[in-house]
Amino acid sequence: MEPIQDSISPRLSTIGTWYYLASQPTMSAEKSDMAAGEHVAERPGLAGTSPEVHVDAAVQIAHESQEGQYSPWTKSMFRLYGILIIAYLGGALNGYDGSLMGGLNGMKSYMNYFNKETVDQSTGIIFAMYNIGSVAAVFFTGPTNDYLGRRWGMFIGSLIVIIGTCIQAPTKTAGQFLAGRFVLGFGVSFVCVSAPTYVSEMAHPAWRGTITGVYNCTWYVGSIIASWTVYGCSYIEHDGGWRIPIWIQMVTSGIICVGVFFIPESPRWLMANDKHEQAAKILATYHGEGSMDHPIVQLQLKEMAQQIRTDASDKKWWDYSELWNTHSARRRLICVLGMAVFGQVSGNSLSSYYMTALLENAGIDDEKKVLALNAINPILCFGAALAGARMTDVVGRRPLLIYSIIFCSFCFAIITGTSKLATEDASNEAAANTTIAFIYIFGIVFSFGWTPLQSMYIAETLNTATRAKGTAVGNFASAVGSTIIQYASGPAFLNIKYYFYIVFIFWDLFEAVFIYFFFPETKDRTLEELEEVFSAPNPVKKSLEKRSAQTVLNTMNVDEKLAVRYMPRQEDQVRAARPRPSNQAQVVPGSRVRAICRKQEKINDVSPRCNGNTPCASCSASQQECTYGSEANSRGKSDLILEGVLRVEKFLHEMKATIVSPAASSFHFSPNPSHDGVFKGAPPFTDSRPAVVSPALRSASRGSFSGSPLNEIHHPQRTPISEPLYQNNYENAVLDSMHTSTTESILQWPHFEAFPSMKDDYVSIFHLEQSRPVVKTRSTVMYPYVTAEEIDGIIESFELTINFWYPTMSCGQLAQVRKLISDGIPEEDSILVCLALLTMALGCAGQVTAGLTTGTTLSEEERKRRLARRAMGDMYFDSVLKKLHVVHTNVGSTATHCLFFTAMYFAFLRRPLQAWEYINAASAKCLLLLSYSPESESEEDQECIRRIFWSCYILESDYLAELNGLPQSGIARIESSTALPGQYNTHRDSKVEEKSSLYFLACISMRRLLNRVHQLLYARDTGTALDHTRFPYVVAELNHQLDEWRDVLPAAFKFEVGFNHIGNQSTPTEHGGFLRQRYLTCRSVIYRPYLMWMLSGRAGRGEANSELLINQDSLNDCKACLDACLLHILNLRGFGQTVLVDTWICSLSMAGAMLVLLAACRIPQLKDMIPSDVLGAGDHLKQLLQSWQSVMGDPTSPSVDQSIRMISDADRFIQEVYHAGDSFSMRRR
Template identity: 95%
Template sequence: MEPIQDSISPPQSTMSAEKSDMAAGEHVAERPGLAGASPEVHVDAAVQIAHETQEGQYSPWTKSMFRLYGILIIAYLGGALNGYDGSLMGGLNGMKSYMNYFNKETVDQSTGIIFAMYNIGSVAAVFFTGPTNDYLGRRWGMFIGSLIVIIGTCIQAPTKTAGQFLAGRFVLGFGVSFVCVSAPTYVSEMAHPAWRGTITGVYNCTWYVGSIIASWTVYGCSYIEHDGGWRIPIWIQMVTSGIICVGVFFIPESPRWLMANDKHEQAAKILATYHGEGSMDHPIVQLQLKEMAQQIRTDASDKKWWDYSELWNTHSARRRLICVLGMAVFGQVSGNSLSSYYMTALLENAGIDDEKKVLALNAINPILCFGAALAGARMTDVVGRRPLLIYSIIFCSFCFAIITGTSKLATEDASNEAAANTTIAFIYIFGIVFSFGWTPLQSMYIAETLNTATRAKGTAVGNFASAVASTIIQYSSGPAFLNIKYYFYIVFIFWDLFEAVFIYFFFPETKDRTLEELEEVFSAPNPVKKSLEKRSAQTVLNTMNVDEKLAGCDTCRARKIRCNGNTPCASCSASQQECTYGSEANSRGKSDLILEGVLRVEKFLHEMKATIVSPAASSFHFSPNPSHDGVFKGAPPFADSRPAVVSPALRSASRGSFSGSPLNEIHHPQRTPISEPLYQNNYENAVLDSMHTSTTESILQWPHFEAFPSMKDDYVSIFHLEQSRPAVKTRSTVMYPYVTTEEIDGIIESFELTINFWYPTMSCGQLAQVRKLISDGIPEEDSILVCLALLTMALGCAGQVTAGLTTGTTLSEEERKRRLARRAMGDMYFDSVLKKLHVVHTNVGSTATHCLFFTAMYFAFLRRPLQAWEYINAASAKCLLLLSYSPESESEEDQERIRRIFWSCYILESDYLAELNGLPQSGIARIESSTALPGQYNTHRDSKVEEKSSLYFLACISMRRLLNRVHQLLYARDTGTALDHTRFPYVVAELNHQLDEWRDVLPAAFKFEVGFNHIGNQSTPTEHGGFLRQRYLTCRSVIYRPYLMWMLSGRAGRGEANSELLINQDSLNNCKACLDACLLHILNLRGFGQTVLVDTWICSLSMAGAMLVLLAACRIPQLKDMIPSDILGAGDHLKQLLQSWQSVMGDPTSPSVDQSIRMISDADRFIQEVYHAGDSFSMRRR
């Protein structure tokens, strides 16, 4: 390995704080990527960096991370150096050759002085370590400290007198103090922010590496009878320090120290190498550079090496100092020193005095502790710092209580082996627990709580406090053991409990924040409370000194939309309302991007719709089926339409193969508002026209299917099929299934992970109430709560029936029977509900509305669309009433529940309308723009699952709104542009742009790939991402379908007077986009839980429609050539899936699903014949 090029030599001069500030600003501004460090950083840039950093996926196994691990090994040896002495002296104290040479007892006053002299040396060094690290750098601190340790070892090892031995101990402690300041500071400042807790936690764990080496070295040397037995372990102590002395020349300097000393380019290169995979533009590199530059500019106090007042001259500094001193002292006086330096005394109190056994037990202890410390280091980034510290120290107190009692029994009765063994066991357990909870955090927490300006000095002060506390405890423990023996442990029982209380009130949580962002925490009036709040983009702005608040205007707060803080804000801009800011800031979270994406979509589509419905634009309609020309007349609510606003994507389209967009040529005269009935569609709402022409039935009416009369003749109306079905059979008596506690938990967990994930409407409190009611025994009374409990169990059973079908694995007969048995159980619960629903219909409240919604869900599971529609309408009606006239008895949680049920009904109603035009609408869609989007609601016990569920729900809402806009803009019976070649190219371009924006803002858990090389579950990280991909492909196929309809109409390229859309490569490419989306929609279909449980009926019709579109395209040679050969397997894929779902559901099967399967089979047969018989088939009638 080549030495690092930037030499270790100290800087020749130190710039003033003012010069440093100016240089920092000038240098950072040289690169665009670093310009944000200046106070003029725009809020959007800061927020964008925050989101990119938060959403980034950081792996600990990249090349950059392995390079980082390599350089940190040198610093980790500093922890091993300190740990070596801890076990060395504890082991020497148990060696007879050492004790005889100096004529000492195991515990006496001189023993305490020898142990304490090491810490006295550390105390003496404290005034030099901080300035050395600040002025010369972190590497120089490690180098100087390890060199002094080598000198101390050379004094101590060949000692002839006790005085020389004490002098060597003093020099050792003096040198180790330098290493113990610089090494953890270096690790903390070099650690990757995503893994800082683990990486810095490992530093203190290396204490046990040194401890293990020392313990076993002493144990091995105990077999040497002469003086070499105790001198050899002392000589070995300088091996580690020698490696550090050489190793510092091969590692880079800390980037934070370089930034503080105006070496910005070097700092940027180091961060890019070790954090950014070699890229200076990596978000995590940019974030750290900006935050470091700003904080150092603000503080710039590490230039004043003599000044320690910065550690206590502000509220923030004092709160930091409390944490530093508390951690330093508690880390030494919690009883852990006894298990290292005084292990021999502990074992003697337990009745064990054999030399070899004592040394062996002393050597085993650090091995166990090391494993626990490594596990604890990983858990710091999982559970946080505070929980580890508090719970582990409480358990340590419990261990000392046991050790006190068993030591008393073992001492009073030497034959009581059980007491002795219990004592030893809990000595080990104490060490394991303390190592798990405290060892990783002792150095890390101190380094984290200090800012760059004070980190070295503060760590030095922490080492000073630690050394003083260690000196006191080590010096006093000898006499205490000699005089009061095991009663000494009682002190630690109560002291450890005091520590737990102190930590609870004074130690903030530092997990998930950069070192610079902790400034906001410690500057707060109550740092502990502030640290427990969720990190937001505002934190990043504050750290970068961007003087702008992410304020929430009244409109945004009313709708529970995260406000972007612009003037006016995005929400008010989209709805063209006056933007009024309140006093309460609204922080941004992960759902912000989805919400902002929705607002961007709404802005363009609302204004496009106002343009499209203008009479000036309603011309040149044609249709593949003339009988479908408009019979439904709609009108905008206000005729004073605004000029059309065209997005960049739409302008780009107009510069392509199409010119002269009619959207740009339309001018709307000023008119007075038109009065209209309340039921008239409001064009601000994403309403799906009930008479749209994009259903599967509409496709079947295309004239192209006249060539396949059997398909049209065999088709039966969905309404006729479903109305002719027998009613759901109910039992004459009410009988509840027998279920064990385990089965109840399994069914409710299934409900949580399926229904309540897709449609998160039930809170944890409500679910706990349901669980208790079921566990205690369902009462016979007809009440709303009983109905809700029964429906929850029924849907939980349904979730178990449909679970695990995504993989496509063929179910065994035994597994199929198990699922059918669970289906029967769900039916029993549902049967009981149907007998009690009268109480639900007569009640108006959130629980009654919930019951109606869940009833609709179970009817959807039974593949009974008309009954599901009936209860969706009923639930929607109650939602409308409760949103308009909220009862005083309804709590905020109930109001949020209603809003979530509202949005769930909106999604389901729109899904049904997409395939069943002519259904009577509930009216719920006509108020969606004025209904708040989902807000805070505790729906899952696991906060991460709850967050994913909320994001998934928002993604589904935004996609459904977009789909409704697409259907309305393109396929509304009177105003749709799909049949108007003068307008649809521009509308299609804009809609596709909005669809891509929706996909871009999806969270990482729901990202997906699209293409024939990305088919199946491997191209999306979760099943939910797979379901959203199906939604995306549906939308894409519907958006591009007008091009296909134009080609199929036979009017393309005839040179008609008004024809601007000719057959060229662009129009053919857009046809291919539609065909690819249809085929990918089919091939990517899997047994997604939401599809099988809720959407089987809708999915079967949608897939039949996709097959019909592909069949129609196969009849046109130019289009047929565009369709990949994968189409030949599409039919079999669909039939296998749908038939397997039908078999899992049991009898009776759904007649409309069966009809869809027949249509898919017929379409597949005709497609196969087209591909095998050639194009001549397209002219033959069937």
């Protein structure tokens, strides 16, 4: 029987790890050559593999099987059903006899021919002779199946049944009839061992419980045929009336005899007999949709090679000691014998063989009515048995057995009382009808709870080596139990009548107690995993425990010590020094990891940065208190960024204060003022970027702001803002929660009234995201098993992605995480466990999104590999969600880390509302810890909190930029008083750490500048974007600050901007490409007020000097916005940070850029300014976003899907405008 049949995931197509076998020594070399042998690589389906199973794959399968659903309606499944019909006929063959003899007892022609009453001692002997024949065959059925195979077992058994039928049907004497019954029972015993074994071994892994359970349900198919055949033949008066039903018994066995030559042999038997090529082909045909490389096929072949030993084929046919020579074997034998006996002596035999007697005790003796009721019973029972077969995998084996047998006892109690009343008073029809009703109810309940499990539970409890013999012993016990009950029932009914039912009332209750204490639960475990259950001191208790990854390791015989690859002990050096076989992976001891970390700490201690108390170069130059923690002794690359930040911050503080000050004066001027030195339009995208700023504004950057026209004229329309509010706003780079620069805001422009379909089809982002189903969590916690190499790969991915972009984890923390994962994750819930699991989840996410920058199309194999890693990340994250309660109740840097990483993974899942929730939770802890730092926290903990603070600041601002109206955490309101990142050992490579720190600072400063842009231009109450008298000066200075930010970027992050520099070639690194996207976003938002002014139509409404407003300079400013939007689109690539963290934000931003371009197409003056590159923008975005969606897997984000639809619609309308040629001539480059 297939060892992992109930644990194969229906979504195995997403698991790419089947083709990889671990090279590490999960088992000793001596144990690695098993039944699969030393030449596994030569066999089809196993080429290039080791006989060992990749344990990680097995763990993932077992875990995902609990949620997945593998379709039962595929072509290969229907082929499987076709061959299983032959085996199912074996169950029907047995059921035919069960109802046949019960029906013959009700036929007067049969009873008259043998001069018998309905029930007496001789009747019991006739029934029992069938079971005596089965007992005699027990010692032959097991060896036959092991030596000749399952098909030959069915063939031999069916042939013997045909012979027995030929002896029994034409009988002239009772002796010949008994001889035929004996031969019939002898043959059926072969079939009853071979057929269920064949079904269980051929059943598709995802449907093992149901398919195997249906086998025993087919007993009722034979029973139904027999019952109605007997009923029809009852109208024949002569002895042919009872002979015809006996002859018909030969039809089923005849079909089996012929049919077995048209069905394949069991692949497990083939593997056990070294016929691997045939086994692989059979599994490919019936489980793998015809593909030998199908993950299910590959896994089963490897499981078979792993589990089958030389003795699994069982050459010692005479030796049955392995059924009881160990504790595990004895506990299995108890279940086998108990199930076999209980399945026959629970009272169910009475409703089949002695239905006539039951009805007679109820006062019903009319022949036709008795036969009709006897024929109806199996139909009802068959339906109940099918339902029960499905429920075996839903509620479990133990509950079905226990509760159904208790209800059976209750039924017998009712039947006893009503039978007494009906017998004593023949006119009491109510009692008779009640008796009949509960006889049927008993049969239905027993069929529901027991019939599907009688064969299946026995097969499940036996291992591969003992399955054939154990099933034979089970049949022997079943035959003995059936013989006793059938032989005793005749005299019992004759002598004590309905009081005989009292025996079953108490016996069934005893069975329930016995099952409760001795029958383990086998649901949701692979057949191999049951070895761990039966080997436990208390198998029942063990079976009720949750499955864990260690269960799978134990099943695969993986030594727990060998699974630990990073062991910070002295033995590491010894182990590393030993000669290692070529197939073993290199092991990096934990001591070496610690040494690397210590070395890195020394490197970073050479040049400590300012801690906020000693004035640094940047703070001194700007004549203010040291706040941001830059270096005091040297002017390195970070000094340049920090000084640029300070210059930008200082001037923007003053600009904001001036704009919102009640003393500020309003004035009226053209967007192209005539002041000397004022900018004459936006500078084009060229390699040299002159800072074109008014002298007044330039003087402000040196500390004197008096020359700005913003201080000269009063603006009466503005409502003064209270001092505390504007003071807080301009001191901190806070993004107004109700700003007007989101994609949703753009869609509200009047120009989109011409595109009603876009507005009508648009659904609020909040509505889309809130209507999504909650994130599903699995019912049990199970961690993926990962090898040392995989741990290294995942943590390295985390270091180069998440910890590079948001460097918040130190080398010490990463080493701690690596050790915890390598040693085995503890069962208890703790903050450190949550952090380790989140690190692994995000590392897997990094591997999913890595290498997409080039935009190349992924192969199907590569896509599956990434989806497999996504599935592993989801498993880690699912485990975290069950443990987060310990994080919420703790206040500390590690707990804050966990909340931030949870937000990051929700961002990876494209669930913005959940990500926002955890960003807020992490921000709240940051605010608390920064305001009231615990004395027990080290400087490293404080630096960690500061870095998490800035990471939350970036992410929160990114979300606010596209979702206005969100409640703010308040984190931005203390950013001006929070030190920028300082010294922190985040990477083992000092160069990588330096780049990471610089990149982090660059992102922080850009995000602060972006917040100022939104605040100065688009804040709901104070934004100047709609005030054409003031925004030109604000725009000019913001653009100047943006260029200064770009000037101070390190060489590694430098980038070129322009239509001649599109793509990856113009940036030395992926990170430079991402920063360029930030730059273009900021530039497009800075110059958008000009476009809004042009689109509003105020320039041509005849206002004073309105004709002067539309000049080349103002059009150039509009073009600056359009070029930035288009370049933002064309330069988009699959940057890791974009795909992993910002896919949702990016999709909205790109939709907004396309909407801006579409709106511009409707203005004649702007049409000719749009380069022809816009015609490819829509396809470029759709290809990128859809490919990212496919790499991420299901479910897709409805917000992203809507953005793709908006992009497609905008692209279609742009194409229509272009091709219509309505005074629209696209400018060609």
